[in-house]
Amino acid sequence: MQGDYILRKSNKSKYDYHLADRISELADEVLVSILTLLPLNEAATTSILSKRWRYLCQYVLASTMTLKFDAEKTSCSLIDLNREEREKKICRYVAWVNSVVEQHTWPNIEQFRIAFDLDNSFSSSINKWIQFALKKRVQILELDFSENGIHHRQKSCYNFPHELLGLNRGSTSTAVCCEIPSLNPCVYLGLKSIRVLHFNFVDVAEEVLECFLSNCPVLEQLSVFHSPNLVNLRVVRPSIALKYLVIRQCNSLESIEICDANLVSLSYVGNEISLLLRNVPLLVEVSISEDCICNNFIEVAFTQLSCCLSQLEILKLTDQIVPYKRDHIFPILANLKHLEIIFEEDNVCGLLQLTSFFRASPCLHRLVLYLQKISLNEVDICFRNEYSEMDYTKSMRRKIKYKKAKCSHNYLKIVELVGYDGHTSDFELVKYLAKTAVKLEKIVIKGEEEGPWRKMARDVAMHRLKEKVPSTVEFVYR
Structure with missing residues (x-):
């Protein structure tokens, strides 16, 4: 830790330079406040400075309310590594997360974010991290296992465990978690606190999403990117708190049904799908970017959005040219501002x-x-x-x-x-x-x-x- 230089006169030489460590002279409370502003990996590196800094770092890691394990720089460096070096870096990342999770003693956390190139071979550790987050009654849960800058990965996606939510894999109907006696009470209570869910390169099945929607009463934001086996998504009455829904590049998706919901914003990017909307009185923002080969894209889009066109304030129709028909009459978008x-x-x-x-x-x-x-x-x-x-x-x-x-x-x-x-x-x-x-x-x-x-x-x-x-x-x- 670099300190301040103090310039003093002496008899032996014109000037002597003395290095004073001003930062370490600060009170513990001030240093803890500084460390909490740093990313976790940067805060952890301060532990090498001295025993005092090691103690402070451990305290911060054990009590922080925001656990964001972002490793963007490390992910970038993985691309050019051989298999053995790549596996070593991945294992170091997993060990780092495990270490912080084991040291954490605070009863609750606000955010738990994993952002690294992990696949299903690390499911055992990832499952424990999710259980930890739910036990701590996490409010924002983000699992981002995307490869940096690569959208077509060869490895298998992490499969979100049905068993964690008390579901039978391959079940045709959504189970209500509170009716499953074997479900860990901490997991059930943890679902009650989630406000934001984000999945990227996570194989999350329809029944898993419906279980979250049915059992997370304060869930406001749900985003699902690159989930390979998601086929149908239903947002119905039990998920009345959901306001923001984002679905991107789920290539197997065939339909989205949203009925009797308080959704405010809907964003979809991907292949052409069946979109059914009914009774969405608060929906004011829609973004549709479909890889559509039909010539009547605008007619299909307006038909799907017919129940809410008059109330829309923001409409985005991108990645697809809107074909012109001379005699076509657009419906009036009375409230459209963007x-x-x-x-x-x-x-x-x-x-x-x-x-x-x-x-x-x-x-x-x-x-x-x-x-x-x-x-x-x-x-x-x-x-x-x-x-x-x-x-x-x-x-x-x-x-x-x-x-x-x-x-x-x-x-x-x-x-x-x-x-x-x-x-x-x-x-x-x-x-x-x-x-x-x-x-x-x-x-x-x-x-x-x-x-x-x-x-x-x-x-x-x-x-x-x-x-x-x-x-x-x-x-x-x-």
């Missing part, structure tokens, strides 16, 4: 689609467009499908495009363009938005990866925009 969609900026149909959203969303305040370019041939095909050959041959495409899509919006104040690169189509789009949104206040531009030539192109494009767009509009580049 919209995110993919926009084909070289496509007349994309602009007309955007205009349709404007007309259906009279109270829209913020618009986020993910810009996607298409080839000139695709523009021609789309254009000729929407207009007659005479219209196409007699008029310039760009003039027709903006004339046909003309409308105005009185509430749109913030526009964000993701993927802006300063091409002519980007420039024309910004001009169109500035004219359409009569009360526009800010344009946020998120360009592609920086480079010398991209920076030059960006600066030229920004200069052109500021000349053509009203001075009242603020430009922000990120």
Whole structure:
């Protein structure tokens, strides 16, 4: 521990330098407060300084209310290691967690987070960690076993133990934990305290999730990422406390059913599924990013969301181009304030689609467009499908495009363009938005990866925009 240098005069030399350890002179209470602000692994390293620091570190580890075993730097270093070195680092991580868990003496904890590349071969230790967390009546339980930056792992995912919740593996109906005599009372009581559940690369079955939803009365947030064998998910009346649900990349998932729930926010990323919503009066935010091959994506999405469209305030339809149909009438999104969609900026149909959203969303305040370019041939095909050959041959495409899509919006104040690169189509789009949104206040531009030539192109494009767009509009580049 580095201290302060004190400069003093002496007879032997002009100056003597004395190193004073000011930090160790602080009271134990102050040092403990400092250590509790550090990540667990950094706090643990202070134990090598002296016996006093070892005592303080042990006290902090034994009494901390937040146990976050994040090992991001270690996970990054695992990628380039051979099998033997990799296994040694993993075993050291497991031993570290076991050591802290064994030393912990405080009756309760607020958060227990495991973030490391672990698989089912470490299920014995992971099971003990979960039991420990439930015994301590944890409020936030996070199991993140993802490989750093790798989404298609070859190893088997950790299987969440049915037995821990008093369930029979492969059961077709959800068991209510309190009716299982063999269930550890500490586990049952621990379920009553959980507010947040996060699973990443955890094989968590339908009956396990339903057991959590049925027996965690204060559970507000549930997120499940990369659960390989989850097929169906039901959120029904027993889970009335749940407000935020996030499901991502569960490739076997076929359906999500949400009925009679107080859900506020729903986010789904993955393959096309059956989404059934009934009686969700508080649902105001929906994000759907489906790998969908159908041409009627928008119709399917709006049909699935039909019971809550009028109450939505935030709608995100990303990773899937919204196809345009000339005679299609959008339902009115009366309360929509934030919209995110993919926009084909070289496509007349994309602009007309955007205009349709404007007309259906009279109270829209913020618009986020993910810009996607298409080839000139695709523009021609789309254009000729929407207009007659005479219209196409007699008029310039760009003039027709903006004339046909003309409308105005009185509430749109913030526009964000993701993927802006300063091409002519980007420039024309910004001009169109500035004219359409009569009360526009800010344009946020998120360009592609920086480079010398991209920076030059960006600066030229920004200069052109500021000349053509009203001075009242603020430009922000990120």
